[in-house]
Ligand SMILES: O=C[C@H](O)[C@H](O)COP(=O)(O)O
């Protein structure tokens with residue numbers, strides 16, 4: 395079931411089956427937390443969500459590109475000013491490069507200020523014969539393999555609200571102060587290209603006379619914990635409901651059941667909504683998802699985030715895009731080249747290879763080019779730090795280096811250099 399009703403609110407998703415919800419051990423504590431969160435101010439404004447929907451409408455029409463990226467899982471102890479700035483800097487550099495390649499503006503959406511909850515393949519983790527609940531993100535429990543840490547604690551929902559507010563506060567302050575004006579971002583990219591001989595091939599892209607990406611950074615996260623999302627779902631000026639936990643929310647591959655609570659929630663809020671599509675999805679399911687979430691075919695409302703894996707993208711995606719087009723849908727199509735390309739390194743670390751990530755992006759653009767549809771952009775797990783979590787790239791992170799700075803709370807992220815390099819390689823694809 396999809397959880398606790400905030401006082402005074404009638405939420406149509408309550409009572410429907412909700413996948414991937416924690417087994418909160420203390421129902422009274424959860425109820426109290428939801429009531430408290432419901433009385434706190436929203437984290438974002440409905441008008442900001444509307445503005446993002448307008449920006450995404452441009453991407454749906456091929457007049458803009460989208461860069462959505464950030465941590466797999468934000469972590470409470472990693473919300474320092476330096477880390478947030480590094481992420482924003484990385485996103486800004488990537489947006490500048492993509493804009494240069496595509497010749498259109500880039501809409502930048504962070505996986506930021508709310509990306510604290512994780513769906514898991516297994517509800518339980520077993521180590522040395524001991525079984526404990528899986529880590530589900532800092533909003534639910536802790537990563538340490540102890541009974542205490544893994545116990546879902548509703549007090550963490552409060553902390554998620556607090557750290558999300560702090561992150562948004564910094565983002566807004568940076569925007570007011572004019573952090574990283576376009577010419578500075580371009581200078582960082584020139585420095586990136588000049589700093590290694592293998593990167594010099596990217597220099598011509600920076601000489602293209604095209605619009606430079608705007609400094610706006612919107613926030614997004616997976617709308618997974620419906621108790622939290624419900625507490626922050628509030629009416630906008632016209633009375634329509636908005637998920638005011640972030641500007642954009644998405645529904646994951648594991649929670650997009652048509653009769654489930656997450657799809658119902660997504661259908662009720664006015665925000666721009668993303669839906670992840672893995673290789674097992676059928677074209678009929680894609681159409682049904684669009685009918686539920688975007689019955690009015692409102693440009694910018696619906697984003698499909700394809701995460702097929704490099705082996706499947708060229709086989710599976712064409713049928714979906716073709717059918718969607720034939721039925722008159724005009725979603726934004728994004729490529730998430732991370733979630734279908736995860737594997738275990740010999741050391742046991744979960745990792746992803748830069749080449750596989752790039753190849754899935756290439757496959758995604760090939761499919762859209764062949765069909766004459768708009769490839770809207772990319773959705774990536776990345777960080778601004780110099781971590782060693784994904785292998786490959788010109789810097790050549792090897793399997794033997796993974797242990798050096800493996801800091802992710804869940805899945806492996808591209809580091810700063812791999813992220814900017816991926817933007818350049820994608821821009822090369824776009825520039826043809
Ligand atoms: O980020 C996505 C999922 O939460 C993650 O890939 C699940 O990982 P698991 O298969 O280790 O549970």
Ligand SMILES: C=C(OP(=O)(O)O)C(=O)O
Nearest residue numbers: 513646647648670701733
């Ligand atoms: C869980 C995620 O992805 P997916 O639903 O595609 O597996 C994610 O993007 O964090």
